Amino acid sequence: MSKSNSQPVRPWCPFCGENISPPVEPRQRKMDEFKLGRCQCGALYVSDPTGHNVGAAMVECLVRACDDNWDLAWDLDADEDYLTNRLDNYDEPTHQIVETRNLDGRAVRGVLYFVRVNSDVNDLTAKISRKDNKSAPPPALSIPAMEPLRKPDRKKQRATKLMVKDLADEENVLVLVDLCFDDKRTIRFMQRLLYEPDYEQRMRYINVIAQVCGRYSTRHPGAISDLLHRLYEACSDSAATHWGLVEAIGAIIAERTDIFGAFARHLLMFRETPATRVSVLWSLSEIARHRPAIIRDAPFYCLFNMLKHPDPATRGHAALLFGLIQADEVKNQIKELLDDEAIIIVYHHGRPQTTTVKQIAQEALKRIDEKGENNESE
Numbered sequence: 001m002s003k004s005n006s007q008p009v010r011p012w013c014p015f016c017g018e019n020i021s022p023p024v025e026p027r028q029r030k031m032d033e034f035k036l037g038r039c040q041c042g043a044l045y046v047s048d049p050t051g052h053n054v055g056a057a058m059v060e061c062l063v064r065a066c067d068d069n070w071d072l073a074w075d076l077d078a079d080e081d082y083l084t085n086r087l088d089n090y091d092e093p094t095h096q097i098v099e100t101r102n103l104d105g106r107a108v109r110g111v112l113y114f115v116r117v118n119s120d121v122n123d124l125t126a127k128i129s130r131k132d133n134k135s136a137p138p139p140a141l142s143i144p145a146m147e148p149l150r151k152p153d154r155k156k157q158r159a160t161k162l163m164v165k166d167l168a169d170e171e172n173v174l175v176l177v178d179l180c181f182d183d184k185r186t187i188r189f190m191q192r193l194l195y196e197p198d199y200e201q202r203m204r205y206i207n208v209i210a211q212v213c214g215r216y217s218t219r220h221p222g223a224i225s226d227l228l229h230r231l232y233e234a235c236s237d238s239a240a241t242h243w244g245l246v247e248a249i250g251a252i253i254a255e256r257t258d259i260f261g262a263f264a265r266h267l268l269m270f271r272e273t274p275a276t277r278v279s280v281l282w283s284l285s286e287i288a289r290h291r292p293a294i295i296r297d298a299p300f301y302c303l304f305n306m307l308k309h310p311d312p313a314t315r316g317h318a319a320l321l322f323g324l325i326q327a328d329e330v331k332n333q334i335k336e337l338l339d340d341e342a343i344i345i346v347y348h349h350g351r352p353q354t355t356t357v358k359q360i361a362q363e364a365l366k367r368i369d370e371k372g373e374n375n376e377s378e
Contacts, residue, residue, distance in 0.1 A: 008096035008103065014085040015116050016041035016259050017225030022095040023047040023112070026064075034060055035092070040262045041221075043116040049092040051109035058084070061115045080118075080146050083221070087112040118146055118218070144256070147218045150181050159183035161192065168193055171204065171350075173211045180216045180223075187213075187227055194244035200352060202244045206251050207350025214255030221259050228252060228263050235270060246276045250283020257291040265298040271306075281306065281317035282347065288324035295325045307333045312342030316357040320346065323364025326371035334368070337361035 010019050016039060023035035023045060034046040034057050044065045048057040059073075065082065066073040076082055089098050090110035098108040157163075159179050164186055167176050179186045190212065193205040217224040228249060235245045249267060253260045264287050270276040281303070288295045306318035307330060319337055322330050340357035347353070 008091070008094070008098045011087055011090060011095065011097050011112055013039040013041060013043055013045075014087065014114055015039070015043045015083065015221040015225070016262065017222065017229055018262060020045065023092075036061070036064060039114075041116070041259045043114050045112050045114045047090065047092050047110060047112055049090075049110045051088070051111045054086075054111050054113060057111065057113045058115075061113050065115045065117045076117075079149065079219075082115055082117045083219075084116075085114045085222070087114075116221075144214055144218055147177065147215050149219075150178065156182040159186040159189055161189050164189035165193060168205050168208050171208050173208060173215070176208070176212045177215045180212065181219075184223065187216075187223060191227065191230070191248075194248055196244070203247065203347045203352075204350040206244055206248050209248060210251035210255045213252045217256050217259060221256070224252065224256070225260070228260060232263075232266060235276070242270075242273075242275055242279075246270055246279035246283055250279075250286045253283075254286040254290050257287060257294055261287075261291060261294045264294050268298065268300075268302060271303060277306075277309075278311075278313045278317050281314065281321055285317060285321045285324055288321060292325040295321070296327075300325070300327070301329070304330055304333070307337065312340070312357055313344045315340065316342070316344040316346070316355070316360045319357065319360045319364045323360070323367045326368050328368050328371060331365065331368050334361050334364050338365075 012018065013020050018040055020039050021037055023037040025035055033053070034048060036044065036046045038044050044061055046057045046061045046064070048054055062076075062082065063070055063073045066076070078084065087097060088111055089101050089108055090096075090112045091098050091103055091108045092110050094103065096103075101108050157179055159182070164176070164179070167179070168190065176186065176190070190205075190209045193209070194202065196202040196205055213224045213227065231245050231249050235242055235249075246267065249263065253264050257264075264284065267280050267283055271280045284295055284300075284303075300321075303318060303321070306314050307322070309315055309318070315337060319334050321327075322334060337357050338361050340361065342357045343354060344357060344360075345352045345354055346360070
């Protein structure tokens, strides 16, 4: 996340915006001249304390990101198979970014160089192999394909609030992604759509925003990380209206759990607020549809009491979530909902689906039982 401050600040990952730990000496020293570290989003980074060996740092970081597979590293295509970034003015001894380039009379010229590979190393290896074997089947991709670069000589558009709203009304994701590349204000204008008073229309906007952010983040994850930080800050402002903020956070994370999955656990902070209780459960459910392990790694047990909540929407969304993560810990509590005929509305892909708490509980128990059957077969 971009930081502009004359005071030294802790380094952050330019891809996900989270603070990073100090780089350390690698366990196995081969060609290694640099300390290295890994962000929670998967990005690898190395430290060049002098700033004079950035080229060597780039090579080492890329090779390390490819599990020390030199052949693979040289065959990868920049901006398609991996992204790079850097933080300048890094002081390795104190692990700080010093914009003034001087700390206690000492010059600061270090560089943190980042590489983030866009697919699993095995998938990349298979991709390189397919260059020689066109008939080989493509690997299963767990993340969006890299967004193609726009032609530099094309006429760029200037975004306006009305233009962005009209495109969102049409659910024209492709043109909105183009507009993001042309004008960075597009993301801000999309954020304004969250204050739409009609809930159903707002959920359609959130679906569009998430898709646009998912595609744009393949090239510019830092911009989407900044958006998530702004949404969280707005949620924490007691004087602000929380319309759509929590749902937008969940939908965006769900589109790119590989980068922004670490943001998910912070949603739990808003679980006890009546205005955001169901929103939190819905958001966690959307994330769980794509990557349930993220929710299971969070302290989700604090949501167990939601299954007995007097509000049927809360009970239903809680059962939905626990079914998606196959939480056998609450199987008996979910069984108690099998007689619950309360009607609720669950949104998916921006569209409302009318169901009952009973139907959700039945589906949740089915998912949990499938987990038990799989464990027995193993």
